[in-house]
Amino acid sequence: MIDKLQMLPQWIWHGDREKTSKVELVKSFMLESTADHIEFRIALTGAVEVELDGNIVGVMEESAANICTFHRILSFPMSLEAGEHTLRLRIICTNIIPVVPINIHLQGRQVGCIAYLKADHYWLCTDESWLANGEQAASICLLGEEPYGDLEEGPEWFVAGGFRDIVASPLECVSLLSVNEAKAQLLNNQVLLSGSGKGNIHIPAPIRNEFHIFYHVRKQTEWRDRNTFIREMNLSSMPVCVLDLDKEYNMRFHLKNRSNTSLTIVWNGAESLQELEHYEGLITETIELEAGGVHTTLPQGLRYFRMYVLADEGYPFELEWQGEEVGVALNQTGSLRTDSALLKQIFDISLHTNRVCHQIGLWDGIKRDRLNWTYDFYLAAKADYVLWDDLAVLRRSIVELGQGTPDGYWMNAIPSYTLWWLNNVWEYYLHTGDKEFVLSIEHDIVRHCRLVESNVDPNTHVLLNVTPTLMEWVPMGPEEGVLGMQALFRITGDNLRKLKSFIPELTELNDWSHPQIEEESFLSGEQLITKLMGIMAGYVSNDEGETFLRSYQIQDPITPLSAYWLAECCSQFGLQEKAWKAISTVWGKMLEEGATTCWESVTLKHERDFHDALTTYTAYNSYRMSLCHSWAGTPVHWILSRVLGITPLEPGYRSIAFRPQKLTGIGTCMGSIPTPFGPIETGWEEGHSEPHILRLPEGIKLAVEA
Known part of the structure; x- marks a missing residue:
């Protein structure tokens, strides 16, 4: 049995990286028995000549499109006899991934090759056991990392990512918002869409003739171009359904064509309904499904999902859709129980935002900038420290920027x-x-x-x-x-x-x-x-600082970033009601507008719809603000450290301060916070006059009490 998580391919090259434009990657392998149903797939920078046991079995010309997909070498033998074999990839690379100051931390990843061979009961993939020009190959980056990101045409279990810790789990609360020119059934969050074809349209594949500095920049460019084309085709008369996933997720979905005819699926994903209707850079993908065919998409960040079904005129179709949430599995240790509905909602939305941004790195957002941005993950870490018992994703984000x-x-x-x-x-x-x-x-x-x-x-x-x-x-x-x-x-x-x-x-x-x-x-x-x-x-000075904080009235322009720091400063001076005013006003505004994840920015008063009012420019053809941004999940840190009052005085919580600051009108506020010694449990509840610590793990010293 193949342990899939131990056999994920890596991007590899010669140790000199972009200084070596010609590289020969070689791997000898032994088959104990005949291998059947072989596929060999590859993605790379450059052109490649594929040689197996001394025979040329495939050639790919150099193209920027080569890094987007695991391309199948169709002339590769479908069967191999038992015994030793040698696979040789002769690569010439004249164009490399561009590096500019903003992505300089990726300067060691400008060239690379990633490939896998699969057969019945056999698996082979690129890793550091290969030879590169006679030397041990260097690992350039892991599957899913920038600048290459996710690749098309990989097995669905590649979702685990190069760090092998990403999991996919079924979405729990999908609802059907609308359906036109078709019938839809929603059974256990699985959608069955059926109807009769209204005509099919040829939709050209994305033009991929240049490298981009980041994966998400390439995808957004393709989405905009494809969405422009599809809007011009006007699909309003085609069978279509719109789904609400209940919350924003980094999600993927499985499709199964249960028809006797081929289908073209056009789908859109968005963070808001306004974005779904108006944004020119809307997530826009197409899928070709043969009769009986199945397909699993790559993950994208969205809450609202629209799917058009294109089939030949009059042909009946039946399509099955199943969605999954994708992210790193985390064990939640920090918690909150309170009789304040608003405080709990703000805690929950901040927790969810932080959780879904744990991917290959601690991303700043799951729709737009799917990257390790330093300030973003600095603020996201505020929530990490009080929520989870494992900070592996944060560590690798720190390392990527620090080393890179x-x-x-x-x-x-x-x-x-x-x-x-x-x-x-x-x-x-x-x-x-x-x-x-x-x-x-x-x-x-x-x-x-x-x-x-x-x-x-x-x-x-x-x-x-x-x-x-x-x-x-x-x-x-x-x-x-x-x-x-x-x-x-x-x-x-x-x-x-x-x-x-x-x-x-x-x-x-x-x-x-x-x-x-x-x-x-x-x-x-x-x-x-x-x-x-x-x-x-x-x-x-403290006097002047307190004077300013007491006099300041929360108003536009304000962002979740400055609202968090405002709350922290107010709590520092004992102005807890003012701090709560900042948190409740800014995050309360998001909730009022229907947010399920925390936003990159917020406008307290606006005339246009909220999403359009948030853009850095003025219209839906602009670069959109993110409605899921990890740096805005900071309220959980303020709640657990300032309201419940637990803060470390010595590294690793060897000693702590306990300075709870109650909020007017809240009778119950109990919670836990993770430490290396185990969770601390604290809070207050009706019937007790003062906050108290319920559980202080052995090894932690209570140095300062309220």
Whole structure:
């Protein structure tokens, strides 16, 4: 029996990577018996000549389309006798994946080849056991990782991904919103669609003649082009159904054509009904299904699903649809039980957002930027620390950006993101006490600290060369952006000092000084985030900070990012009702608009529909805001650390502070929070006058009590 999860193919190449444009990948293998029903499939950068046992059995010309699909070599023998065989792939690559500053962390993945051979009772795939020009092949990246992403025409179990921890499970609450020109049955969240064909249309395949820096950029380009074509064809008279998955998911679906005729399926996916109707970049895919054929799609992020069935005029059809949720299986340890419906809804929506963004990496969103963006997963980690007992996805996100970003480059091409990465290392250690992991990335910590230090004025200690200063989504002038960067620089220096105090082995970490800046510079800033960064960094005094927080009225423009920091600052000063006002207003607005995942941005007052009001531009032909964004799942951290009041004082929760801050009108608020020693359970409930700890695992010291 083949252990599938141990046999996932990897992208491989010669160890010199893009410096070697000609590579011969070789694998000898032994068959103990005759192998039948053989398929050989391959994806790669470049052109390939496939040789088996000294005979050329297939050729692929160089094309950008080669990296999109596991292409079947049709002339590959369908049967092989028992004995030893040698498979040789001669590759010439003249075009490589483009690298620009924003994707510089992928600079080691510009070339690659991934392939598998399957037969009855036999499996062979590319990995580091292959030879590349006579040397051990190098693993370029794992299946599913950027810039290649998911590939078409792989077995459905490839959904596990290169880290082998992604699972697919049936969707639980699918509902049928509409059906036209067909009949639909919904049985156990399986949809049976039947009717009579209204005509078929030839829909051309996507044109794939150039490399893109990211998988999701390629997909969005293809969706836009295909959606434009299909809109022009006007499918309004075709059989169609629209489904609501109840929540947004990274999901895939299985189709089975139970008809005696071939079908063309055109499907759309969207985060909102408005997007489904209006967005030009709508998820738009087509599937050709022969009579009796089956198909499993690649996962995409969506809540609403529309499916057109195209069949020859008058021919009866019957189509079976079954959806699945796709993501890393996580064991939830952090929990909340409360009599406040709104508090529980905000907790649940934040939890769901964080959970579904755990994929190949800790993605910022499951529809649009399916990537490890440093600030996004820094904020997503806030929820990770109080929800899950396994932070493997967060660790690999930290490693990808830390190791992948070369000397002289800011992470994701944004100076603040390198600083947030360094803060992430400290906060990971604070919550886990995982000294071994921190020391395993010591070289990268030091490298990125040196880049920061090389941009500091030795006289004024001002951090230079800080553009682009992405501190917030809301527009801000360059002066405010620079101010925010100086505050972040000071915060980072403080946290690195804490890190070194607990891990003295980090001898190469220097002690940073910070520039002197008057508090009025921050308080006079136009944007909320400027004032908050000044408060968090210590540039704004406690008295002035509290005065501002008491006087501030929540208003547009505000985002989930600044709303979270506002709540944190208010709780820090004991202004818990003001903190709850920030959380309840911003996330409550999302819930009011029907959100099932937390949004990248929010507009409290708007005239247009909410999704159109959120765009960074002005219309549905723009780059759309994400309605599932991991950095907006932070309320769970605020609830468990500020409301229930459990925060670590020493790394790994060896000692904790217990400072619960009750909310007016909430009689019951009980919860648990994970620690390396086991979950802490705490809260308050009606009949008890004061909050109390119900369970404090052995090994944890209660150092500070309310």
